Amino acid sequence: MPKEMHRDGGRMKKVITGNHAASYGAKVCRAEIVAAYPITPQTDVVERIAKFVANNEMDAEYIKVESEHSAMAACIGASASGCRAYTATSAQGLALMHEMLHWAANARLPIVMANVNRAMGPPWTVWTDQNDSLSQRDTGWLQFYCENNQEVFDTTIQAYKICEKIGLPGMVILDAFILSHTSEPVEMYEQDKIDKFLPKYNPRYKLDPSETHAFGGLTTPEWYYELRYKIQSAMDEGLSEIESVGEDFGKMFGRKYGLIEKYRCEDIDTLLVMSGSTASTGKEVIDKLKDDGERIGLARMRVFRPFPKQEMRKLAEDVNKIIVVDRNISFGNEGIFFSEIKSALYNEDTDIPVYGFVAGLGGRDITMKDIEGMIKKVEGKPKDIIWWGLK
Amino acid sequence: MIVVSSQELGVRGNTVPSPYLLAPNYLDGGLK
Numbered sequence A: 001m002p003k004e005m006h007r008d009g010g011r012m013k014k015v016i017t018g019n020h021a022a023s024y025g026a027k028v029c030r031a032e033i034v035a036a037y038p039i040t041p042q043t044d045v046v047e048r049i050a051k052f053v054a055n056n057e058m059d060a061e062y063i064k065v066e067s068e069h070s071a072m073a074a075c076i077g078a079s080a081s082g083c084r085a086y087t088a089t090s091a092q093g094l095a096l097m098h099e100m101l102h103w104a105a106n107a108r109l110p111i112v113m114a115n116v117n118r119a120m121g122p123p124w125t126v127w128t129d130q131n132d133s134l135s136q137r138d139t140g141w142l143q144f145y146c147e148n149n150q151e152v153f154d155t156t157i158q159a160y161k162i163c164e165k166i167g168l169p170g171m172v173i174l175d176a177f178i179l180s181h182t183s184e185p186v187e188m189y190e191q192d193k194i195d196k197f198l199p200k201y202n203p204r205y206k207l208d209p210s211e212t213h214a215f216g217g218l219t220t221p222e223w224y225y226e227l228r229y230k231i232q233s234a235m236d237e238g239l240s241e242i243e244s245v246g247e248d249f250g251k252m253f254g255r256k257y258g259l260i261e262k263y264r265c266e267d268i269d270t271l272l273v274m275s276g277s278t279a280s281t282g283k284e285v286i287d288k289l290k291d292d293g294e295r296i297g298l299a300r301m302r303v304f305r306p307f308p309k310q311e312m313r314k315l316a317e318d319v320n321k322i323i324v325v326d327r328n329i330s331f332g333n334e335g336i337f338f339s340e341i342k343s344a345l346y347n348e349d350t351d352i353p354v355y356g357f358v359a360g361l362g363g364r365d366i367t368m369k370d371i372e373g374m375i376k377k378v379e380g381k382p383k384d385i386i387w388w389g390l391k
Numbered sequence B: 001m002i003v004v005s006s007q008e009l010g011v012r013g014n015t016v017p018s019p020y021l022l023a024p025n026y027l028d029g030g031l032k
Helices: A018-028 A043-054 A068-080 A091-096 A098-106 A149-166 A191-197 A221-253 A278-291 A309-317 A336-345 A368-377
Strands: A005-008 A011-017 A033-036 A061-064 A085-090 A112-117 A142-145 A170-175 A183-188 A260-263 A270-274 A296-301 A303-305 A321-326 A354-358 A386-390 B002-005
Touching: A011 A018, A018 A043, A018 A112, A018 A149, A018 A170, A018 A183, A033 A043, A033 A068, A043 A061, A043 A085, A068 A085, A068 A091, A068 A098, A085 A091, A091 A098, A098 A221, A112 A149, A142 A149, A142 A221, A149 A170, A149 A183, A149 A191, A149 A221, A191 A221, A260 A278, A260 A309, A270 A278, A270 A368, A278 A296, A278 A368, A309 A336, A321 A336, A321 A368, A336 A354, A368 A386
Parallel strands: A033 A061, A033 A085, A085 A112, A112 A170, A142 A170, A270 A296, A270 A321, A321 A354, A354 A386, A386 B002
Antiparallel strands: A005 A011, A011 A183, A142 A303, A260 A296
């Protein structure tokens, strides 16, 4: 039995960090090209992949590049030629990729990357918040926010399947240190089963000297508009694809995934909305408050792009208030999940109050006490966003 | 914008220093 492997009731588990869950995800998906540049706290995602490649455990080409911009450029070339491409980054590194993120999505290339959520500097910081990935929300990438290391591994596998079906790239997002450097048991699956779930990438069109096509040429106003519509349509298709792939994954591997995880949302009047690892703390709070007789449940936003508007509207039908906790801020406006949730509910036949909290920027802890305090704080008509625990 | 201060939450607070006073190099020099 390989090192790190443990049997648990016939299931094979590894005790690994969130970063290594991402590395193993790329490995079992048989990524063929990996191009990356190191940045804290992402570095050991790609260090581990480099080791897999060096030890012949992974049949891939590892391209060392001089920047994240080049990393994404290399992935774009690889994906355009029909290879399964992978990269990982964080914060300023993701920001440096920005131009190429648009390129990857607009060229309809199903590249998958891990982004370790790290706050943007200056002042220099390495701790978590969501501003790096949420700043890229309009680039055309799918965005999955993971709660734990198992989900990082599972979502990487699903992301390739979804992205290759709809022809868009996808970002698997995990919180810096809380997941990236914390070890948890992660169930591994038999490679044969993964290969069956995720067959080799075989795009209809690719860069191939034996069958020539032109890609990305000058497009006049006569057609550019339609090409953008097709991306929006692919995002719409992504909503159902994420659900059906999550369902199939559940049947095959025992864990089902969807757009929004509903935690104890039966017979509630208050809905707490969170994302990422913070949702785990939120679940503890829900358990405690339920024991005290409160009618509250939690919605964990697993998918941010495409935004699951319909599911949010359905959840809103049965409650009389919604509390959104954002570990991010759109300067000059408000928390980004808060904005998008309100936008999804506007024009609907509802006028329930939606309260927005900003908390935990730059990795400050969001404790059970904080979340309980937020829940107790809200009353009346929401006036403005609330900054929680400011010094 | 509404603020709930850390003092209000019972956390022993201090004033926030200017961002220019938060030394950018107090971390290990190897960190990018």
